[in-house]
Amino acid sequence: MLLEGRKAIVTGGNTGIGKATSERLGAEGASVCINYYSAKEASDAEALAEQIRSDGAPRAIAVQGDVGSEDDVKRMVTRAHDQLGGVDLLVNNAGIEKQAPLLEMELDLWSAVIQTNLTGAFLCIREAGKIMAAAGGGTIVNMSSVHEFIPWPGFAHYCASKGAIKLLMETAARELAPKRIRLVNVAPGAIVTPINQFVLDDPEQKHAVESEIPLGRMGQPDEIAAAVAWAASAQADYVTGTTIVVDGGMSLYPKFV
Numbered sequence: 083m084l085l086e087g088r089k090a091i092v093t094g095g096n097t098g099i100g101k102a103t104s105e106r107l108g109a110e111g112a113s114v115c116i117n118y119y120s121a122k123e124a125s126d127a128e129a130l131a132e133q134i135r136s137d138g139a140p141r142a143i144a145v146q147g148d149v150g151s152e153d154d155v156k157r158m159v160t161r162a163h164d165q166l167g168g169v170d171l172l173v174n175n176a177g178i179e180k181q182a183p184l185l186e187m188e189l190d191l192w193s194a195v196i197q198t199n200l201t202g203a204f205l206c207i208r209e210a211g212k213i214m215a216a217a218g219g220g221t222i223v224n225m226s227s228v229h230e231f232i233p234w235p236g237f238a239h240y241c242a243s244k245g246a247i248k249l250l251m252e253t254a255a256r257e258l259a260p261k262r263i264r265l266v267n268v269a270p271g272a273i274v275t276p277i278n279q280f281v282l283d284d285p286e287q288k289h290a291v292e293s294e295i296p297l298g299r300m301g302q303p304d305e306i307a308a309a310v311a312w313a314a315s316a317q318a319d320y321v322t323g324t325t326i327v328v329d330g331g332m333s334l335y336p337k338f339v
């Protein structure tokens with residue numbers, strides 16, 4: 083097992099790539115704090131924690147909280163620390179996206195995306211990072227995107243948040259290396275998750291997306307979770323300040339001739 087005895091928080095850990103990651107970390111021997119956003123997701127998140135425990139993880143808890151809220155993040159990190167017995171792995175996975183043309187984009191929508199995707203990652207890095215620094219080290223994996231570097235019309239807010247998380251990660255990697263905290267981004271391409279339901283439901287859009295992927299298919303959440311588990315493990319002890327792209331070749335721009 084790659085992560086025996088580790089204590090992890092996965093934000094947005096109850097759905098999509100986050101869910102696959104929570105399951106994978108548990109299966110690799112970590113205790114897991116599954117963060118979820120809204121009260122209406124509580125029973126599903128609790129059921130996931132139960133499943134992860136019965137699959138063999140030492141501990142698994144579900145904790146509600148909005149990563150964009152400083153108070154919620156402090157409360158969630160404190161609970162994870164108290165109930166798991168520490169925090170030495172943070173997966174900043176929580177993220178939202180909603181298409182909007184730039185010239186009509188409402189400030190509220192812009193702010194919501196930046197608050198969750200970027201400020202949320204910052205708050206979690208800061209709070210979990212304090213615990214890791216005091217304990218002598220840890221690992222932080224940010225769920226980024228190929229839109230860390232590929233511009234995407236209709237998603238200026240999302241791309242801005244993902245571009246920013248690249249330099250946040252790189253700067254934090256330099257600043258926190260002396261405290262033995264590693265930071266890595268994992269950048270998925272198009273993955274079969276609820277965030278992409280609008281594409282999956284429309285055969286034409288699905289085909290268009292697949293034609294942008296040299297491997298010819300969208301990825302599965304557990305293919306991302308596998309990269310997260312490796313990046314967080316001792317096998318990756320010399321890896322920090324970089325992005326691991328897991329995209330079936332999407333970022334090779336196959337349509338560019």
Ligand code: BGC
Nearest residue numbers: 227228229271272273277278
């Ligand atoms: C987005 C997906 C999109 C993928 C590739 C991801 O960051 O969340 O909606 O399919 O990038 O464009």
